[in-house]
Amino acid sequence: MRAPAPAPERSRRSSWFAPFWRWHFYAGFLVVPVFAVLAATGLIYLFRFQLEPALHPSLMRVEPAQDGSLMPYAVQQQQVVERVGTDPALAGATLVSVTEPADPRSSTRFSLSLPDGSTRDVFVDPYDARVLGSLDPDTTLSGTAVRLHANLMTGWVGDAVIEVAVCWGIVLALTGYLLFVRGWKARRRVLRHARTAAGRPGGSTRLRDARLRQRHALGGAVLGVALLAVLVTGLPWTGVWGAQAQQLATRGGTSFWSDDPGAVSSPTSTLDESLPHSHSRDVPWALGGTERPTSGPAPSEDDERTVANVDTAVLVAARAGLARPLTVALPETEDGVFSVIGYAFGDPTAERTVHVGRFGGEVVSTYGYADYPVLAKVVAHGIALHEGRHLGTANMVGSAALCVLVLFMCVSGPLMWWRRRPRDGTLGAPRARLPLRTTPALVVALVALGVFLPLFGASLLLVLLADHLVLRRVPALSRWFAVRP
Known part of the structure; x- marks a missing residue:
């Protein structure tokens, strides 16, 4: 009697393709809503310098004077102080910084901090020192976009949701590449057959679906590497991974952030996010031994030193070589300094701040890219790339x-599912398991990724526990989620 032929072993393609498709499928449901918000708000933030002046022309745009001469910043500052004293909406506000006009048609911006912790920007015509008005930067289109992009405007909960989505976005990108490579021939074959049958009943629908699937795959292939770069460069801002990584960095004598130990003023809450330094009172451990400069004691009546003002600080910083337009953080205490931040929007290596004494107008200290810890230099370049300002126009475009492209993927993915969704009341996910028992390297990779990204590890553990303890034991859920027994 002839022995039956042994059952063919499952090919590597079949043992990997379906499980990774399943993970890609469910990761997409988690990631798509968050990534759609991040992409839309990121797009708004990229063009904030074009959008906001167009939306608030009466505040941000001015007509240049015939002779082109500007009023001294000290005169403009005095007008703002007077407005604070008469405007109930600005009652009790503290003036913390002033930013020069970016071009001849731009206004001067003074940033204020209110007693309730909110902020206001007051705009002044630099040619006649006329106060044009004020607005809350958090309520502008770009301000709202920034707050949504940071934490979905829900505090630590939104921050955690974004971090989880970022972690699973990495999984989405990696599994997407495997599906792209493994499914290339199948997609081409389906597209070819759909084109052949385009004239038959239902053929146009199949061709449309095949084309959408191919475009989604090609878009993902182009997007994947760039998306991974954006996700990784965004991790330092996260509340869990970023905070833990910063703690490890400070224990090692370095820092993720280029915190300036020379600034006594504290205008962090009101300065534009694109400015390079954090001028907070908190000094990181790595720079904790650095002596903090001050302006020294106030001059006595017979002291020949002159009392410096904003114009002095701008002049001194410009002579020191800082690129304009400058932002001046005003001294908040008696021994505070004018912290003048140079414009280094497109070049992190040009980031530099000059601290000017408030009495003698001397350069007390400087702090710039050359003084950053090595890790902070890397992060500075990563942030510039993330914000689209590192390589000029090319980076922004x-x-x-x-x-x-992210928005396209967030639409095309769910659309593909909707068009091909099963009519039997299930989600339509592939019924498959990862080949963990036969692939130890995959187990090691998942564990390593879970350790490196704690929220991914925690959410992965939660998913696995739910799969084994709930989904497999409830027939309705098992059928809905296509859980393989």
């Missing part, structure tokens, strides 16, 4: 295209 590329970042904008990336946001648009």
Whole structure:
């Protein structure tokens, strides 16, 4: 009697493709809503310098004077102080910084901090020192976009949701590449057959679906590497991974952030996010031994020193070589300094701050890219890339295209599922398990990724526990989620 032929072993393609498709499928449900918000708000933030002046022309745009001469910043500052004293909406506000006009048609911006912790920007015509008005930067289009992009405007909960989505976004990108490579021939074959049958009943629908699937795959292939770069460069801002990584960095004598130990003023809450330094009172451990400069005691009546003002600080910083337009953080205490921040929007290596004494107008200290810890230098470049401002126009255009492509993927993925969704009341996910028992390297990779990204590890553990303890024991859920027994 002839022995039956042994059952063929499952091919590597079949043992990997379906499980990774399943993970890609469910990761997409988690990631898509968050990534759609991040992409849309990121696109708005990229063009904030074009959008806000167009939306608030009466505040941000001015007509240049015929002779082009500007009023001294000290005169403009005095007008703002007077407005604070008469405007109930600005009652009790503290003036913390002033930013020069970016061009001849731009207004001067004074940033204020209110007693309740909110902020206001007051805009002044630099040619006649006329106060144009004020607004809450958090309520502008770009301000709202920034707050949504940071934590979905829900505090630590939103921050955690974004971090989880970022972690699973990495999984989405990696599994997407495997599906792209493994499914290339199948997609081409389906597209070819759909084109052949386009004239038959239902053929146009199949061709449309095949084309959408191919475009989604090609878009993902282009997007994947750039998306991974954006996700990784965004991790330092996160509340769990970023905070833990910073703690490890400070224990090692370094820091993620280029905190300036020379600034006594504290205008962090009101300065534009694109400015390079954090001028807070908190000094990181790595720089804790650095002596903090001050302006020294106030001059006595017979002291020949002159009392410096904003114009003095701007002049001194410009002579020191800082790029304009400058932002001046005003001294908050008697021994505070004018912290003048140079414009280094497109070049992190040009980031530099000059601290000017408030009495003698001397350079008390400087702090710039050369003084950053090595890790902070890396993060500075990563932030510039993330914000689309590192490589000039090319970086901005590329970042904008990336946001648009993310939005396309967030639409095309669910659309593919909706068009091909099963009619039997299930989600339509592939019924498969990862080949963990036969692939130890995959187990090691998942564990390593879970340790490196704690929220991914925690959410992965939660998913696995739910799969084994709930989904497999409730027939309705098992059927709905296509859990393999």
